[in-house]
Amino acid sequence: MNSGYGKVYLVGSGPGDPELLTIKARKLIDSAEVIVYDQLPGEAILQSMPETAEKIDAGKYAGNHKLTQTEINDMIVKKAEEGKNVVRLKGGDPYMFGRGGEEAEKLVQAGIDFEVVPGITSAIAVPAYAGIPVTHRDHASMVTFITGHEDPTKKETGLDWENLARFPGTLVIFMGVKRLEQNMNALKKYGKSPTTPVAIIEKGTHPDQRITTGNLENIAEKAKKAGVKAPAITVVGDVVSVHDILGMQEVVWG
Template sequence: MSGQTAVGKVYLVGSGPGDPELLTVKARRLLDEADVVLHDKLPGPEILDLIPEDRREDVGKRAGGEWTPQEYTNARLVELAQEGNTVVRLKGGDPTVFGRGGEEMVTLAENEIPFEVVPGITSAIAGPEVAGIPVTHRDHVSSVSFVTGHEDPTKDESAVDWGALAATGGTIVVLMGVGKLPDYTAALHEAGMDPETPVALVERATWPDQRVATGTLETIVDVRDAKDIEPPAITVIGTVAGQRARVVEFLEGD
């Protein structure tokens, strides 16, 4: 039809853990080219500062501390693309690692909106390693499990089998789990995990104000409270968390 606006395209882009130098080349190019960038808080302030204010929309927390409903974000992506815009949906880490990218892909497909996923460095790996913790180590563990500490609150029960995770003997990395730390450390202890198992918390990994706190399965809740560790933070549980003590002097220049 003459004069009809061509449908735009949506890019679901992972921004990595927060350091702007860890953006992929493609992610940076798309941020420069986008008509509109819909972002949450996790990309980090230095990355958000790369985007002119008149081209970005915050779909993370709103005034009063309320979360923007996912349904609103889905509808906004469709609306902006139907207006002919090139849209970047910017997410922390990788778009589909607990980032709800899967839901957004389905929405876009159902509305016949062209889209592309641009992978990012997930904080589940980057967070531990910048703190001196490899998530796998040939002398210690050969498996790693990624777990969300913030499941859908409408679920009748948790889908995470902490007993099964404890039995693997591998590394457990929990994203968005600072608030629930007492619950899952207790569940792992009850499942038979050694209370002396090393645990690390990495707050704001790769951001300028990154902090790391370490303890054991038995002590980490008290460590969290004493050091006032807050989200966003990664929890690393397993023998690899004990590797930090061997390299921290070189990482931090002490």
Template sequence: MTGKTTGKVYLVGSGPGGEGLLSQRGRAIIDTAEVVLFDQLPGEDILASLPGSAEKIDCGKFGGKHNLEQDEIEALMVDRAKNGKIVVRLKGGDPFLFGRGGEELETVRAAGIPVEMVPGISSALAVPASVGIPLTHRKYASQVTILTGNEDPTKPGPALDWELLARSQGTIVILMGVANLGKIAAVLMKHGKDPQTPVAIIERGLRKDRRVTAGTLTTITGAAKKAGVKPPAVIVIGDVVNLYDPALPDLIPFG
């Protein structure tokens, strides 16, 4: 009698929303899944296309309210794979860019389970592009810094060097930063960032209800509050935001 065969885990990035920017490799892997652990960011059409026979586990995290904690997610991945299943950990954007894919990779490898990474197009790149904001431009920006907005910039000993960020002449892209928007704008200006630096907040990625709120470091917090801005959203800070024109059509169609 042979022993039980170990399955495999795939860390799959679904991109910024919609099947149009899901990679062919990602689509092929999803179609073979026996277990799918998904977060709240893949587009509705991608979630609707999951195999009917697959076990579907909602791992969404909404503003501090988690359906499952990270250690529970990783335990489920290991458990199902050890039971011979093809497990897909499906994430919005790219799993290795603030998606905790690196932690999940470590856990799965430590358990001796085969694992494969399927990159996804990050919302940090695609969402600004979709509304005509290039992150680099010969006239405006020769570097890009992508950071998480989850960290409170006013706490003692922040991991991010806000003084260095304030001096940067490039583009700053912030993911998961809506809750700390006011603090982020304030700390950048405190460290010398021009208060008139343009800022754009793009809500809901490539979904049909996508919305852009624009302003400057001085005005963006009030504008966001007035508009009722909510996550998920990508925040872009820098002169490239001046290229955004609400009168022009989107560059990447929904989906």
């Protein structure tokens, strides 16, 4: 590693509730010289970034990316080469569908020292705040995390919908709002019961989080009528039924 370079921290900010930031993440944000961020950490965390830091909006909004992933990679390398300590602030956990692995590979190629700071993944925290444990002794002993929106440049899907439909545990789907109907149809096509419970949780862990429940057959129509929007996590499986018992807790910050 070049001793004249700064260091890059790939920091997971958790699912949005600022009190779910790790102590290490908070310290690094507060002392950062440069912060490269997108919208997923949420306004409360973004507003807490220090005035002294150079803040760069990487802006990954649905269908409107201010910087491409290649440009983000180049930006964090450039700032580190300037001798700056850089926080690449990401929602959830950097390596859970956060493209942190790609950024880390780029840093290794450039000879830049880096550190990964894990964050609480929304895959577990968002359902938990909605009263849905992703595993439960009576309902599911396994859980799998999948992306609901793959790289559009891929010629073929990397998701094995046939095996996913047969999977007896909980499915947690990231970024699946736009393709909700197609994803639910894929599961039904390969034999998953249309009555399988489904929940979509918007803005999870935020005070204005919203939960739409249904089943494999009707959740797409329910989501359309409710005007469900990203960011949202979709949970498929019998654990969703526990929401009726545990889902009465109000989300309050502070």
